[in-house]
Amino acid sequence: MIIRRLSGRIGMLQLIFFVPMIVIVMVMVLVNSIGTNEYGMARDERIVVSTTTSLYDTGLWEVIEDKFEDKYGVQLDVISGGTGKALELGRRGDVDLVTVHDVDREEEFVNSGYGLKRHEFAYNSFLIVGPESDPALIENLSAEDAFRRIALMGKDGEVVFVSRGDESGTHSREKDIWRGLGYDNFxxxxxxxxAGAGMGTTLMLAEEKGAYTVSDIGTFVAFEDQLDLVRLVDKGDNLxxxxxxxxxxxxxDPEINGYGSRILIEFLLSEAIQSTIKEYRITGSLDQLFLPIETYEND
Structure with missing residues (x-):
């Protein structure tokens, strides 16, 4: 009788303890299922990206951002700046992903342990632009010959060259060309x-001074209606x-969203977004601003 009463009491204690636990677990599962999408990403989750100005100012990132948020239901925050700024934000752990265009600094970023791996996803070209009168006579020259003539006539006070001067990817490419020609103190x-500024501001300053400058094609097309500057050099591997x-x-940083970054990279390389990159145009322009990376080797 004593044993029966004790076993009954233990059964009741078990029920009192385990039933609430079961309820708690069920609630947690329910909350978790409500709080995540089919890709296992929390609905209040966000991914922070630092990007170069040329991808942002042309409007391409806005299109990609909308498509990503529509598909995954996750907030995508994009911070625009030069490549130098984008990589610095990555080194500090302030962003989850960087999208930039400077191979040497990208490899240094990865080799130093700040980034995981380079994933090329798009390309276009740099341009040398300047006044339509083209006082240095650089039209259709190679980038190297064009820079030589600008330097030669610049010494005579006949032309001016405006640089971004902001450690961006465009600035780095320009400096590489000057140094490759032996102009170490250019x-x-x-x-x-x-200019110490972004591409748009640099173009406007070159316009004001009737000067030459280097621009990515995307930003130039975005500002072309506001400029009298014209494209003069657009061919060559170094462009x-x-x-x-x-x-x-x-x-x-433990708060870095590694899983979200991986999903976003896969998204950028997906057939749908590569097609978006290929077809993207600025309203009123027929110029193709970016090309999908899959076509690079055949271009």
Whole structure:
């Protein structure tokens, strides 16, 4: 009798303890299912991206952002700046993903442990633009010959060159060309002006001074209606401009969204978004601003 009463009491204690636990677990499962989507991403989750201005100012990132948020139901925050700024935000762990266009600094970023891997997803070209009168006579020259003539006539006070001067990918490419020609102190020349600003501002300053400058084709097309500057040089391997996505190493900061970055990279490389990149145009322009990376080797 005593044993029966004790076993009955234990049964009741078990019910009192385990029933609430079962209810709690069921509630947690329900909440979790409501709070995540079919891709396993929390609905209040967000992915922070630092990107170069040329992808942002042309409006391409806005299109990609809308498509991504519609598909995954996850907020995508995009911070625009030059490549130097984008990589610095990555080094500090302030963003989850960087999209930039400077191969040397990208490889340094990865090799130093700040980024996981380079993923090329689009490309276009740089241009050398200048006044329609083209006082340095650079039209259709190679980039190297064009720079030589600008430097030669700049010394005579006949032309001015405006640089972004902001450690962006465009600025890095321009500096590479100058240094490749042996102009190590080009930035000290009187004819060389540093804007210290983004591409749009640099183009407007070149317009004001009737000067030459280097621009990515996308931003130039976006500002073309506001400019009298024209395209003068647009061919050559050293004017190729490749855009790369790099996930920031989650070991830098536990709050970095590594899973979200991986999903976003897969999205950028997907057939649908590669098609979006290929077809993207600025309203009123027929110029193709970006090309999908799959066509790079055949171009």
């Amino acid at each position: 930035y000290e020349a009187d004819w060389y002006v540093e 190729r401009n490749i855009y790369t996505a790099i996930a920031v190493n989650p070991n830098i």
